[in-house]
Amino acid sequence: MYGHAGNILRVNLTDGTHSITPLPEDLAREYLGGRGFVAKLLWDEVSSGVDPLGPDNKIVAAPGPLTGVFLPGSGKLHFGAKSPATGGYGDSNVGGHISPEIKFAGYDAIIIEGKADKPVYLFIENDTIEVRDAEKYWGKGAIESETMLKHDLGEEFQIATIGPAGENMVYFACISHDFGRQAGRTGVGAVMGSKNLKAIAVRGTKSIPLANPDAVLEVGKAMFEGCFSKPGFEEWTPQGTAGVTDWVNEVGAFPTHNFMTSYFPKHSQINGEQIVNKLKITDKGCYSCPIPCGKYGRAKTPKYDVYVEGPEYETVALIGGNTEMETIEDVAYANYVCDELGLDSISGGNVVGFAMECYENGVITKEQLDGQELRFGSVHDFVWLCNQIATRQGIGDALANGVRYASEKWGKGTERYAIQVKGLEWSGYEGRYAPAMMLSYMTCDVGAHHNRSWAITYDVQAGREQLEGKAAKVIELQHVRPMFDLLCLCRLQWVELGFELDWYPKVFQAVTGEEYTWDDLMKVSERVWNLTRSFWVREIPGFGRSMDYPPARFSEEPIPTGPAEGKYIPMEGLDQLLDDYYRLRGWDLNGIPSTDKLEQLNLGFAEKVVAERRSKGVAN
Amino acid sequence: MPISVLVRGHTASYFPEGKDELEVVWSGPITVRQLLADLGVDSLLVMRVNVNGMKVTKEHILADGDEVLFFSPPAGG
Numbered sequence: 001m002y003g004h005a006g007n008i009l010r011v012n013l014t015d016g017t018h019s020i021t022p023l024p025e026d027l028a029r030e031y032l033g034g035r036g037f038v039a040k041l042l043w044d045e046v047s048s049g050v051d052p053l054g055p056d057n058k059i060v061a062a063p064g065p066l067t068g069v070f071l072p073g074s075g076k077l078h079f080g081a082k083s084p085a086t087g088g089y090g091d092s093n094v095g096g097h098i099s100p101e102i103k104f105a106g107y108d109a110i111i112i113e114g115k116a117d118k119p120v121y122l123f124i125e126n127d128t129i130e131v132r133d134a135e136k137y138w139g140k141g142a143i144e145s146e147t148m149l150k151h152d153l154g155e156e157f158q159i160a161t162i163g164p165a166g167e168n169m170v171y172f173a174c175i176s177h178d179f180g181r182q183a184g185r186t187g188v189g190a191v192m193g194s195k196n197l198k199a200i201a202v203r204g205t206k207s208i209p210l211a212n213p214d215a216v217l218e219v220g221k222a223m224f225e226g227c228f229s230k231p232g233f234e235e236w237t238p239q240g241t242a243g244v245t246d247w248v249n250e251v252g253a254f255p256t257h258n259f260m261t262s263y264f265p266k267h268s269q270i271n272g273e274q275i276v277n278k279l280k281i282t283d284k285g286c287y288s289c290p291i292p293c294g295k296y297g298r299a300k301t302p303k304y305d306v307y308v309e310g311p312e313y314e315t316v317a318l319i320g321g322n323t324e325m326e327t328i329e330d331v332a333y334a335n336y337v338c339d340e341l342g343l344d345s346i347s348g349g350n351v352v353g354f355a356m357e358c359y360e361n362g363v364i365t366k367e368q369l370d371g372q373e374l375r376f377g378s379v380h381d382f383v384w385l386c387n388q389i390a391t392r393q394g395i396g397d398a399l400a401n402g403v404r405y406a407s408e409k410w411g412k413g414t415e416r417y418a419i420q421v422k423g424l425e426w427s428g429y430e431g432r433y434a435p436a437m438m439l440s441y442m443t444c445d446v447g448a449h450h451n452r453s454w455a456i457t458y459d460v461q462a463g464r465e466q467l468e469g470k471a472a473k474v475i476e477l478q479h480v481r482p483m484f485d486l487l488c489l490c491r492l493q494w495v496e497l498g499f500e501l502d503w504y505p506k507v508f509q510a511v512t513g514e515e516y517t518w519d520d521l522m523k524v525s526e527r528v529w530n531l532t533r534s535f536w537v538r539e540i541p542g543f544g545r546s547m548d549y550p551p552a553r554f555s556e557e558p559i560p561t562g563p564a565e566g567k568y569i570p571m572e573g574l575d576q577l578l579d580d581y582y583r584l585r586g587w588d589l590n591g592i593p594s595t596d597k598l599e600q601l602n603l604g605f606a607e608k609v610v611a612e613r614r615s616k617g618v619a620n
Numbered sequence: 621m622p623i624s625v626l627v628r629g630h631t632a633s634y635f636p637e638g639k640d641e642l643e644v645v646w647s648g649p650i651t652v653r654q655l656l657a658d659l660g661v662d663s664l665l666v667m668r669v670n671v672n673g674m675k676v677t678k679e680h681i682l683a684d685g686d687e688v689l690f691f692s693p694p695a696g697g
Contacts, residue, residue, distance in 0.1 A: 231640065232628035232670070232689050240694075247667045247693040313694070454695045460664045461634045495695045498632045498640050 001028050002211035003065035003512035009107045009129065011122060013195050014055065014114030016131040023108045029514070030602060032524055033064030035485035037109045038080030038091050039528050039535070043606070045111060048538050052084040052187070053169050053194040055115035061102065061160075061200070062109040064488025065512055068100030068208055068287070070220040072227050072499075073490030075099050075287025079183040081191040082539065085171040085347070085402050086423035086447050089535040090186030093485060095286035096178030098158035098202060105204025112197065119167075121149070121199040125157075126206060134198040138167065141340035142176035145199060153201055160200045163342020165390040166193035170400040172347030172425065176339065180309025181286070181294070184344035186424060186446050211513030219507045223499075227290045230497040237283055239272025240293040241313035246271050248317070252564025253430045253437070253456060255322040257376060258353035259419045259553060262430035263562020270320040274328035275311070284309055291492060299332035308336040311345075314450075317428030318349025323356060323382055330379040337383045341390040347402065350425035352385050354403045355395070357417045363410055364395060415551070421448035422536075422547050432554050433564035434459040436470040439577045442548045443474065445532040453477035454495070467573055471580035479525040486524060527601040530585075530593050534606040537592055537613055544590035548578055621646045621684045623655070629692025631665045652688065653678040667693040 004023055011018045031040045038060045050056040059081045066074050077099030083090025102110065105126050112122070116131065119138040123130040137145040142163035149159045159177065166173035166189035173189030174182040183189075192198075210216050227233065236243075248254045249267040256264040268274075275295050285292025296309050311319065311331050319338075320331045338345040352374075358364045359374035366373060374381050388396030398406045403425055407418035419426040424447020431438030436455035441448045458473045480501070484491040487508065493499040505518050516524075536543050549555075555574055558566045569577075582589060586597035592614065598607040625635075625642040632640035636659060644655070652671070656663045656678070668691040669676050682688065 230628060231626035232691055235670075235691070236628070236694070244667070244694040251664055457631060457634070457665055457693065457695075460662050495630050496628075496692070498627065498629045498692070 001025060001512070002209050003069070004028055004033070004108045005103050005106045005206070005208065007107050008109045008111065009124070010111045010113070011129065011131065012114045013112065013116040013120065013131060013197060016116075018129045028065070028108075030524065031528065032486040033067070033108065034062050034076065034078040034488040035080075035091055035093070035482060036524060036528050037062040038078050039089070039531050041109060041111060042080055042082065042089065043531060043535055045113075046082050048609075050082060052082045052087065053190060055113075055195070057082050057191055057194070059112040059188065059191055059195070060109060061112070062488075063099040063103045064486060066507065067488045068103040069210070069216060069511055071288060071489065071507060072223050072290050072493045073286070073288060074488070075289065076485070076488040076490055077102065077183070078485060078488065079175055079188045081186075081188050083186040083424075083446065084169065084190045085187040088422060088447075088539050088543075089532040090188060090446055092174070092183040092185040092188050092446075093488075094160070094175065094177050094181050094183040095490060096158070096181045097287045098160055098177050099488060100287050101158040101202045101204050103204065103208055104206050105202055106206050110200075112195065115194065116196040119196050119198050121201060122197065123201050125203045137161075137198050139164065142166075142342040143179050143340055146176065146179060149199055149201055154203075157201045157203045161342075162189040162192045162198060163340055163390070165342040165400075166190055167198070168390060168392050168400065169193050170343065170389060170392070171402045171405070172344045172351065173342050174344045176342055178286075180296070180339055182339070182344065184346060185449055189342050210511055212510050215510035216507070219503070219510050223503055223507065224290055226503070227493055227497055227499060230499065233291070233497060236496050237291055237293070238276055240275075240295050242275050242295070242311060242316050243272035244313050245316050248429065250563065251456065251460060252433055252559065252562045252567070255317050255426070255428060255430050257324060258322055258357040258417055259426065259430060260357070261561045262432065262559050262564050264321040264324065266326050267321065269326055270316055270328045270331050278328050279332055286490065289490065291496060293492060297332065299329045299336065301329050304333045306333055306336040308332050308339065311335045314428045315345040315349070318346050318353070319382070322349045322353040324376040325379060325382075326377055334379055334382050334386070337386050341386055343386060343390060346427045347425040348386060350419060351389065351399050351403055351406075352382050354406065354414075354417050354419070355385060355399055356381075358410065358414055363412050363414055368395065370394070416553050419448075419551050419553065421550055424448050429456055430559075430564075431550065432559050432569060433464050433567035435467050435569060435573065435577060436462075436474055438550060438554065438569055438574075439470055439474045439581060440477070442550055442574070442578070443478070443581060445529060445536075448550075452481055454481070464567075467576050467580075471577060471584050474581065475584055478529060479522045482528065483521050483525045486521075486528065523601070527603060530598060530601050530603055531606055533587075533593055534598070534603065534610050538609050544592060545578060548591055549574060621648070621682075623682055623685075624687040625655075625659070626687065626689045627692070628689065630695060631661070631690065631692035634661050634665055635659055646682075649681050651678065652676065652680050652682065655682060655688065665692070666690045
């Protein structure tokens with residue numbers, strides 16, 4: 001099979017064995033790679049009802065068919081596991097350079113199962129696979145341990161690690177790579193920690209078979225030239241994604257004070273311009289990237305002096321706005337602490353904001369914190385709490401399980417402060433005055449995450465109050481954007497430069513020799529979306545519509561300040577959005593995929609499970 | 621008065637026919653904001669505007685032969 005390395009590597013950490021099997025052709029044909037492989041392999045490999053942090057959960061790491069090829073942004077890797085944060089389907093992707101290295105080592109997917117009886121790391125050098133002792137790295141920070149492994153193994157190895165948060169199975173622990181990039185969401189780092197797996201080190205020197213090397217070279221060159229010639233190409237890179245900070249405030253969608261409001265008056269102190277002026281040393285890109293979005297810099301004040309990649313927009317939003325940091329240096333320092341501890345900075349900022357609001361309202365007291373305070377705007381308090389969480393000390397133990405768990409444990413109305421869907425903390429776009437964006441979060445297949453459907457500009461263009469037509473746009477985006485995750489390409493060339501989508505079927509054919517139209521690619525994306533939805537149905541008793549609602553704050557509390565003042569979406573509006581969405585997806589009114597839809601997408605195997613849930617009355 | 625319009629990024633999909641390069645003709649003075657309204661694009665969708673390589677506000681008055689570059693807000697991250 002062209003474009004693929006042709007092998008799946010399976011590693012059992014319980015007994016230290018491994019096996020290599022051929023990549024099934026039907027898996028490649030129907031799921032393409034990356035997120036598609038993760039979704040299908042988790043469905044097949046993870047038995048229903050397993051403990052996400054038990055030995056029976058599995059981690060899948062998968063590059064895609066275009067990974068490592070001479071194309072813009074061909075360096076993405078997908079990690080997935082049953083999520084400890086949500087109990088449902090979980091995946092998260094990371095850039096950097098490890099994905100091509102896995103392909104060059106000869107693998108299209110790595111399945112990691114079982115549990116080691118002591119800390120280990122997975123060593124992969126082409127056909128040499130070893131489960132090695134990791135005692136000396138255990139307890140070290142994510143970046144520190146990556147540095148140590150690079151030192152011990154050689155610069156040419158690509159390393160993915162977890163920090164103390166992953167070791168302690170914090171539900172929002174991430175997998176870190178390339179000194180500051182993360183597969184951040186859904187707690188994939190906690191699953192690594194649950195298996196005593198500190199790191200994955202990979203070195204590969206093989207080549208990737210291409211159907212038509214000349215065509216790949218020609219199309220790849222044209223794609224790079226296409227990027228470089230886009231209007232304003234050179235002006236995108238300097239600030240990276242944080243360049244959107246002012247705009248999100250202007251439209252009234254910036255998470256502020258634990259999502260109490262959607263406008264941060266001091267946003268210009270933590271925006272992309274401040275990153276350029278006060279932090280940035282250099283741009284930092286991933287494998288084969290023409291528009292490096294990473295900003296490597298230094299945050300230096302009398303209280304700290306750290307080097308850090310970032311902050312990118314999501315970190316600016318969740319650490320900056322949501323906990324009200326007033327300087328970009330403080331945001332960067334908190335970012336660094338999260339990175340080293342191995343905490344997802346999105347959930348991290350959300351969880352700390354939740355705790356700060358609990359403190360502000362007396363649910364948590366200074367006495368309970370041994371004299372420590374939790375004040376909005378205090379980087380000292382932020383960092384203190386992150387360390388408590390990562391080591392599960394004091395109130396950090398409950399918060400380590402995320403805001404849903406902590407609010408259920410603490411009660412006293414704190415569920416109103418828990419800004420999450422399905423157990424995953426909300427990321428950087430407030431939705432009370434953006435119905436399509438709100439629906440995107442409500443229906444995202446890993447919980448409240450923005451990247452499947454970034455629909456806020458559609459809200460602006462089509463009407464901020466309007467509900468009609470929003471569901472169709474969200475579904476369109478939920479197929480287009482995750483298509484990049486199937487191929488494991490970065491989508492920023494399309495999103496930021498306006499790179500034309502019709503390039504992708506062309507290049508897919510040049511690499512794989514398979515003729516897929518754009519509609520064919522969208523069909524695969526829809527198949528995967530319905531499979532991940534079925535995974536939720538399989539794993540969560542009673543799963544359905546009730547899990548697609550946002551927290552009550554968004555349907556009951558008008559935004560108090562800023563450009564979106566007074567706006568919110570009442571329950572009847574949310575119901576209208578969901579009714580439209582389910583109908584257009586071919587799901588029932590409880591949000592369960594119909595028999596016809598699943599069979600139409602060649603998901604008959606999932607239909608059997610969903611039908612069983614239906615017959616027991618737990619699915620609809 | 622001919623004006624060249626270039627759009628960088630995903631916002632181009634909201635411009636006429638989804639194009640990221642347009643030539644428009646206008647009679648008399650027009651601001652950037654008026655130009656966007658005439659093209660049917662909400663001015664909030666444009667994060668930044670350059671005219672002939674220089675950053676300007678949306679109240680900037682365009683001149684004959686100007687090249688206007690609209691920047692989309694970056695998405696995600």
